[in-house]
Amino acid sequence: MQRFIWRRLLVSLAAFFLAGSVWAMFSPAALAYNNPDLLPDTPSPIIDLAKSLTSVQEDRLAAELNQFEAETGWKLRVLTQYDRTPGLAVRKFWGLDDKSVLLVADSRGGNILNFNVGDAVYQLLPRTFWVELQTRYGNLYFVREEGEDQSILQSLESIKTCLSQGGCRVVPGLPREQWILTLITSVLGGIICGFAAQPRRKGQVFAWQWALIFSPLWGILFIAFGIGPVVTRTSEWLPLVRNIAGFLIGALVAYLSPVLNRSSTSET
Numbered sequence: 001m002q003r004f005i006w007r008r009l010l011v012s013l014a015a016f017f018l019a020g021s022v023w024a025m026f027s028p029a030a031l032a033y034n035n036p037d038l039l040p041d042t043p044s045p046i047i048d049l050a051k052s053l054t055s056v057q058e059d060r061l062a063a064e065l066n067q068f069e070a071e072t073g074w075k076l077r078v079l080t081q082y083d084r085t086p087g088l089a090v091r092k093f094w095g096l097d098d099k100s101v102l103l104v105a106d107s108r109g110g111n112i113l114n115f116n117v118g119d120a121v122y123q124l125l126p127r128t129f130w131v132e133l134q135t136r137y138g139n140l141y142f143v144r145e146e147g148e149d150q151s152i153l154q155s156l157e158s159i160k161t162c163l164s165q166g167g168c169r170v171v172p173g174l175p176r177e178q179w180i181l182t183l184i185t186s187v188l189g190g191i192i193c194g195f196a197a198q199p200r201r202k203g204q205v206f207a208w209q210w211a212l213i214f215s216p217l218w219g220i221l222f223i224a225f226g227i228g229p230v231v232t233r234t235s236e237w238l239p240l241v242r243n244i245a246g247f248l249i250g251a252l253v254a255y256l257s258p259v260l261n262r263s264s265t266s267e268t
Contacts, residue, residue, distance in 0.1 A: 036089040050080040052148040113138030124167030189222030190247035194254025
């Protein structure tokens with residue numbers, strides 16, 4: 001019985017090694033992670049292996065990146081890849097250093113954008129900036145609506161703008177979805193403030209003590225989440241005015257809700 005078990009074990013091991021040898025002999029050679037053969041023959045700030053950009057866009061962007069580097073000293077490079085990548089070979093090809101930013105666009109993941117950032121760049125653009133930049137322009141919704149080319153171009157434009165003005169804490173610009181979120185938090189802050197300020201004693205017009213007690217809550221919603229993201233991302237006054245109006249309307253409706261309820265009850 002033991003001899004039969006050992007024989008089956010030896011046969012299984014032999015079959016396993018034979019299959020592995022055949023796979024190694026006839027399987028296609030995998031591309032190395034460091035593959036300099038994919039690098040272009042002429043110097044260029046863009047390697048578009050995934051063909052995310054048109055030829056016109058690539059030529060215009062290459063000229064803009066070269067001019068930006070000549071004027072500011074910041075080196076911006078773009079690599080798009082799908083099933084092929086030069087990998088670590090781009091570091092030597094482009095001479096990436098502390099003043100370099102490498103944008104890697106790869107549509108195989110959930111977010112197509114990745115950034116390799118030099119230490120000197122981090123002093124002007126912190127890690128939170130890159131996280132917001134990636135989530136704003138690299139998410140699947142944006143890529144599906146705008147395209148991979150706009151994901152690359154608009155993120156590079158944000159980087160150039162911030163480096164030119166000496167740094168940014170947040171990504172410039174206020175997308176509509178983000179503004180709607182700030183408007184909602186402003187209205188919620190107003191509602192909480194209005195409910196807290198409702199009179200609780202006879203002859204009292206405004207319960208400022210209760211409004212002050214609840215100020216950390218409605219203040220965070222209105223100021224930190226409603227006003228802060230707007231004033232730090234755009235100089236336009238219209239979103240700010242709308243958020244302030246939303247806060248005031250929410251506060252007024254919540255403050256007058258007991259009066260409105262008594263009026264409807266009396267009519268009934």
